[in-house]
Amino acid sequence: MAILSLAFTLLFIVVAIVAPILWGEQATVANPSAILTPPGPGHPLGTDALGRDILLRTLVATRLSLVMALVATVMGAVVGLLIGALPTVLGPRAQRLFSSVINTWLAFPVLLVAMLTVILLGAGSNTAVIALALTMTPSFARLAQTLSSRVGGSEYLAAARMLGVSRSRQFTKYVLPNIAEPVIVNVTISIGGGLLALSSLSFLGVGVQPPEYDWGRLLSEAFAQVYTAPAAAVGPGVAVVLAGITFGMLGEALAGHLRTQGGGKVLSRRKLGAAPTAPVPATDVPAAPTALLEVTGLSVAFPGPHGWIRPVHDVTFSIAPGEIVGVVGESGSGKSVTMMAVAQLADAGAAVTARTLRFGHDDLLASSSESRRTLGTKIGVIFQDSLTALNPAMRVGSQLAEVPRVHGKASRASAHRSAVAALDAVRIPEPERRANQFPHEFSGGMRQRALIAMAQMGKPSLIIADEPTTALDVTVQQRVLALLRRECEETGAAAIVVSHDIAVLAELCQRVLVMYAGRIVEDVDVRLLATPELLAHPYTRALAASLPDLDTDRTRPLATIPGEPPALTEQLPGCAFAARCPFATDLCRTETPIAQDHQHGGRVACWHPQDSPLDRQRTLEGAVL
Numbered sequence: 001m002a003i004l005s006l007a008f009t010l011l012f013i014v015v016a017i018v019a020p021i022l023w024g025e026q027a028t029v030a031n032p033s034a035i036l037t038p039p040g041p042g043h044p045l046g047t048d049a050l051g052r053d054i055l056l057r058t059l060v061a062t063r064l065s066l067v068m069a070l071v072a073t074v075m076g077a078v079v080g081l082l083i084g085a086l087p088t089v090l091g092p093r094a095q096r097l098f099s100s101v102i103n104t105w106l107a108f109p110v111l112l113v114a115m116l117t118v119i120l121l122g123a124g125s126n127t128a129v130i131a132l133a134l135t136m137t138p139s140f141a142r143l144a145q146t147l148s149s150r151v152g153g154s155e156y157l158a159a160a161r162m163l164g165v166s167r168s169r170q171f172t173k174y175v176l177p178n179i180a181e182p183v184i185v186n187v188t189i190s191i192g193g194g195l196l197a198l199s200s201l202s203f204l205g206v207g208v209q210p211p212e213y214d215w216g217r218l219l220s221e222a223f224a225q226v227y228t229a230p231a232a233a234v235g236p237g238v239a240v241v242l243a244g245i246t247f248g249m250l251g252e253a254l255a256g257h258l259r260t261q262g263g264g265k266v267l268s269r270r271k272l273g274a275a276p277t278a279p280v281p282a283t284d285v286p287a288a289p290t291a292l293l294e295v296t297g298l299s300v301a302f303p304g305p306h307g308w309i310r311p312v313h314d315v316t317f318s319i320a321p322g323e324i325v326g327v328v329g330e331s332g333s334g335k336s337v338t339m340m341a342v343a344q345l346a347d348a349g350a351a352v353t354a355r356t357l358r359f360g361h362d363d364l365l366a367s368s369s370e371s372r373r374t375l376g377t378k379i380g381v382i383f384q385d386s387l388t389a390l391n392p393a394m395r396v397g398s399q400l401a402e403v404p405r406v407h408g409k410a411s412r413a414s415a416h417r418s419a420v421a422a423l424d425a426v427r428i429p430e431p432e433r434r435a436n437q438f439p440h441e442f443s444g445g446m447r448q449r450a451l452i453a454m455a456q457m458g459k460p461s462l463i464i465a466d467e468p469t470t471a472l473d474v475t476v477q478q479r480v481l482a483l484l485r486r487e488c489e490e491t492g493a494a495a496i497v498v499s500h501d502i503a504v505l506a507e508l509c510q511r512v513l514v515m516y517a518g519r520i521v522e523d524v525d526v527r528l529l530a531t532p533e534l535l536a537h538p539y540t541r542a543l544a545a546s547l548p549d550l551d552t553d554r555t556r557p558l559a560t561i562p563g564e565p566p567a568l569t570e571q572l573p574g575c576a577f578a579a580r581c582p583f584a585t586d587l588c589r590t591e592t593p594i595a596q597d598h599q600h601g602g603r604v605a606c607w608h609p610q611d612s613p614l615d616r617q618r619t620l621e622g623a624v625l
């Protein structure tokens with residue numbers, strides 16, 4: 001669709017530039033010897049009442065028709081943007097005032113506004129453009145107002161205000177760039193609608209006046225002879241419809257492109273080549289047949305500007321029913337991407353491959369609508385940012401009630417009762433009243449508890465919690481964690497908890513998966529994290545040892561792991577941690593380690609796992625202590 005709409009847009013632009021230069025004169029001069037000639041070799045669409053070629057006139061009219069539609073749409077968009085978005089930086093009184101103006105303006109019928117403009121300014125092309133711009137302005141203003149209200153409540157705009165950034169700069173640097181994408185898409189789509197509206201005005205005789213002509217004017221002239229020369233209406237009619245469809249399609253294609261790419265420039269799939277797949281390993285230890293979730297060889301890649309970005313490689317793990325497993329690792333190690341891929345929530349454009357992705361009896365790779373329906377209720381997801389995870393425009397109770405309404409086909413009243421009960425179960429006081437409130441009326445801890453309640457609504461057998469307590473203070477963290485554990489114990493649900501915080505995982509989990517540069521490097525009993533010398537992978541040891549405890553000497557800087565993880569676009573051979581590892585050998589730099597059972601009862605992917613208790617100092621050799 002994108003290529004077709006681009007090709008047609010280009011064609012219209014070329015015709016609009018070239019046609020008036022080549023045929024402008026010829027299309028205007030009357031030819032008494034060829035009046036109302038029917039379509040034929042000399043005149044493919046025939047001639048009009050003055051003997052002028054209709055095809056040439058249609059082609060020449062392209063410029064005026066397109067320019068008028070473009071100018072009117074841009075005028076409407078600019079004025080709409082100013083009215084809708086500028087009040088965001090002017091304060092609440094201006095916002096209220098402009099909101100009333102927009103509402104009143106929107107209440108006027110479009111045709112009435114257009115006719116009033118014509119009456120006041122007189123018929124003509126300029127009036128038609130102004131009339132169209134005036135009818136488009138309020139809808140652009142409403143769009144800009146809705147989009148900019150989100151920016152208005154953002155922390156970055158509040159910070160800019162505190163820093164004393166001028167209002168004009170707030171508008172041009174903070175508000176406009178953050179609402180530009182949907183506005184541009186809307187302008188493109190509106191050009192098509194504008195063309196049709198302008199043609200209608202000219203057709204009615206209140207738009208373009210002779211000797212000027214656009215497609216609407218040509219249609220109007222053709223209709224005067226529609227019974228004697230019906231072919232005369234074909235040219236301008238087809239042009240109007242085709243141009244309208246082209247700009248509509250172009251806007252849709254642009255919107256689709258921005259949605260898929262998040263606005264970033266990425267290589268096309270053709271240039272990127274085949275999506276990366278997980279290599280077939282020497283050993284794929286089969287998960288216990290009773291495993292609730294079995295993942296083998298999971299890889300995720302995103303199209304990027306210079307090739308595939310590969311944040312997750314060949315990840316293998318399984319979760320037993322009722323088990324609570326933690327996932328830990330440095331920022332960017334692929335924890336969230338892995339879990340979102342398991343929950344079938346990977347970002348648009350992601351290439352997700354796996355050898356096995358089984359949840360209960362469902363093969364998630366088959367991705368049938370049946371397995372997707374299962375996921376909606378059987379896997380509950382708790383997102384990191386409770387404010388963005390909840391719909392700000394919907395009452396919390398209604399959001400919770402969506403699950404029984406959509407999946408259980410429950411009545412509105414019984415779904416609401418279930419939502420209130422779920423809020424009560426997560427210890428939200430006055431659940432009936434709170435269910436009728438919006439997310440911004442909840443505290444951070446309450447929102448997070450509401451998310452836990454929401455994840456429980458479908459009675460899932462697996463909960464995926466992506467950093468559920470990062471945004472909360474320590475006391476609230478404890479309560480939310482205790483709640484999550486209690487919910488899992490009571491319902492028998494398994495959970496995967498992603499966190500940076502080893503202390504959080506130690507509270508909650510039985511087992512922890514340690515991720516480094518998109519791979520699981522160690523799968524270990526969570527209690528061993530308290531004794532780094534019993535861990536097997538040098539990275540896990542360094543990670544655990546870098547955590548301060550009560551015995552840590554507070555007068556010395558905290559331990560860090562020197563070096564950086566490899567770039568996601570690089571595909572280096574060997575172990576990704578080799579460049580930072582004090583035990584690395586040539587084997588580590590050339591061969592990717594295979595996960596193997598370890599004496600600590602878990603598994604480790606390392607060519608030199610540390611079997612015996614080691615001196616903490618040696619593990620961190622080279623580290624900044």
Ligand SMILES: Nc1ncnc2c1ncn2[C@@H]1O[C@H](COP(=O)(O)OP(=O)(O)OP(=O)(O)O)[C@@H](O)[C@H]1O
Nearest residue numbers: 302309311330331332333334335336337338347568
């Ligand atoms: N849609 C995307 N397109 C391109 N790269 C992405 C996309 N989503 C994630 N990434 C990249 O994948 C890598 C892993 O991201 P992920 O969010 O899984 O890390 P993480 O371990 O959860 O980190 P954190 O703890 O900071 O949340 C990051 O480098 C991130 O930039």
